Amino acid sequence: MAELAETTQQAIDYSQRIPNNVDLANDRALQRALEHWQPAFLNWWNETGPVDTSTLQVYLRTAISVDREGWANFGYVRMPEYRWGIFLTPRDENRRINFGDHKGEPAWQEVPGEYRSTLRRIIVTQGDTEPASVEQQKLLGATCPSLYDLRNLFQVNVEEGRHLWAMVYLLQRYFGRDGREEAEALLQRRSGDLNNPRILTAFNEKTNNWLAFFMFTFFTDRDGKFQLCALAESGFDPLARTTKFMLTEEAHHMFVGESGVARVLERTCEVMRDKKLTDPAQVRAQGVIDLETLQRFVNFHYSVTLDLYGADISSNAASFYTGGVKGRYEETKINDDHSLSHDSYTVQEIENGKIVDRQVPALTALNARLRDDYTREIQAGIDRWNRIPEKFGVPFRITLPHSGFHRKIGNLAGRYVSPEGRLLSKEEWERHSSEWLPSDDDHAFVGSLMCRVIEPGKFANWIAPPARGIKNLPVEFEYVRFS
Ligand SMILES: [Fe+2]
Numbered sequence: 329m330a331e332l333a334e335t336t337q338q339a340i341d342y343s344q345r346i347p348n349n350v351d352l353a354n355d356r357a358l359q360r361a362l363e364h365w366q367p368a369f370l371n372w373w374n375e376t377g378p379v380d381t382s383t384l385q386v387y388l389r390t391a392i393s394v395d396r397e398g399w400a401n402f403g404y405v406r407m408p409e410y411r412w413g414i415f416l417t418p419r420d421e422n423r424r425i426n427f428g429d430h431k432g433e434p435a436w437q438e439v440p441g442e443y444r445s446t447l448r449r450i451i452v453t454q455g456d457t458e459p460a461s462v463e464q465q466k467l468l469g470a471t472c473p474s475l476y477d478l479r480n481l482f483q484v485n486v487e488e489g490r491h492l493w494a495m496v497y498l499l500q501r502y503f504g505r506d507g508r509e510e511a512e513a514l515l516q517r518r519s520g521d522l523n524n525p526r527i528l529t530a531f532n533e534k535t536n537n538w539l540a541f542f543m544f545t546f547f548t549d550r551d552g553k554f555q556l557c558a559l560a561e562s563g564f565d566p567l568a569r570t571t572k573f574m575l576t577e578e579a580h581h582m583f584v585g586e587s588g589v590a591r592v593l594e595r596t597c598e599v600m601r602d603k604k605l606t607d608p609a610q611v612r613a614q615g616v617i618d619l620e621t622l623q624r625f626v627n628f629h630y631s632v633t634l635d636l637y638g639a640d641i642s643s644n645a646a647s648f649y650t651g652g653v654k655g656r657y658e659e660t661k662i663n664d665d666h667s668l669s670h671d672s673y674t675v676q677e678i679e680n681g682k683i684v685d686r687q688v689p690a691l692t693a694l695n696a697r698l699r700d701d702y703t704r705e706i707q708a709g710i711d712r713w714n715r716i717p718e719k720f721g722v723p724f725r726i727t728l729p730h731s732g733f734h735r736k737i738g739n740l741a742g743r744y745v746s747p748e749g750r751l752l753s754k755e756e757w758e759r760h761s762s763e764w765l766p767s768d769d770d771h772a773f774v775g776s777l778m779c780r781v782i783e784p785g786k787f788a789n790w791i792a793p794p795a796r797g798i799k800n801l802p803v804e805f806e807y808v809r810f811s
């Protein structure tokens with residue numbers, strides 16, 4: 329009896345510890361799977377999450393329910409005690425599949441056998457990016473430009489952790505034993521590991537300074553947004569509802585990136601105006617990041633993120649669509665027959681040594697289409713950035729490189745394309761690539777500016793303070809407490 333009592337006392341009440349709206353308390357099988365997985369997740373967090381942070385108190389938002397008040401609860405939290413929860417947007421009983429061969433049928437509440445392996449692969453691939461980005465960013469806390477930025481980094485990190493939980497929930501709830509094995513494997517792969525890397529290349533790159541972090545959250549988290557939007561259209565309703573809720577968090581990650589780069593631009597332009605400088609070496613001598621280096625970071629992060637969309641022409645993408653598994657961006661707002669059987673789409677390819685447009689069946693070009701949707705939104709962000717040099721009277725403008733620039737995947741993969749879209753010889757490329765992509769010297773320079781600023785309200789010299797604080801708090805609020 330005594331032994332039993334002790335076991336009962338030690339058992340963790342997971343329905344409490346894991347905030348959720350999936351009725352976890354009444355799903356024993358799922359609870360057991362999560363009980364098994366949670367300690368492994370915490371080990372992963374402690375081993376590869378943000379370093380030296382277990383005692384910090386961070387002013388974080390935690391989702392405790394999906395309603396307006398519940399999803400953004402703010403307060404000081406020690407990160408290992410963060411409550412990673414499972415939330416799906418509420419079910420619409422009448423929801424139907426909106427595209428493909430199953431259009432008009434009720435949305436699936438269980439995984440259809442014929443799409444089981446496809447759905448599992450999609451969920452695993454999405455799930456793999458979440459812990460990967462935490463791993464990529466683990467060292468950044470040591471060089472934070474302010475407490476405000478440190479808090480934002482940690483907010484992004486814990487939410488990427490929650491996104492992993494979201495995908496693991498789907499795997500464990502709907503995919504049986506295979507799903508449990510995939511959930512384990514998600515904690516075993518490591519960003520940049522030669523033997524067991526993360527699935528997608530961009531998630532094995534290093535994010536070793538704050539400029540790279542802001543670029544990553546602007547460019548690569550936005551790829552996350554577009555993938556999640558396409559999955560939010562899925563006929564598999566639990567996936568659609570899970571990804572919809574993830575999108576509410578993703579918006580903040582992209583804000584961190586866009587406003588972060590904007591503040592770097594602002595600081596540089598301010599120095600250039602005040603000191604009447606244009607020469608990048610002189611700009612650097614002032615301890616701020618020259619605009620040419622910023623442009624090279626844009627070129628790098630944009631091009632590696634475009635690769636995440638996969639091949640321009642893809643029979644997989646076509647079958648995901650006809651199967652009702654993955655839709656287009658804003659599928660239900662598009663005014664067409666949602667089957668794409670007679671439509672065409674323009675992609676670029678190389679013909680006789682030239683980049684040319686080609687019409688292909690729209691169904692096969694869904695990756696290219698999603699990537700083009702993404703580029704439109706990125707361009708709008710670049711336009712907002714460019715108002716900053718304009719305001720300071722600095723003639724420089726950030727531009728997006730051609731979609732064929734520096735690509736490893738897609739129709740123009742492995743070709744030598746200049747940022748303006750000119751096809752080059754290998755020799756020409758090698759002569760100029762250091763003007764277009766961040767060099768070791770650029771990384772060393774940006775790295776040399778990184779220093780830890782943790783006095784409330786103070787900011788590193790290379791970045792301007794934000795216009796306002798988090799949740800309308802003052803900029804000098806103590807967003808992270810060191811105790
Ligand atoms: Fe995420």
Ligand SMILES: [Fe+2]
Nearest residue numbers: 549552578581
């Ligand atoms: Fe994100």
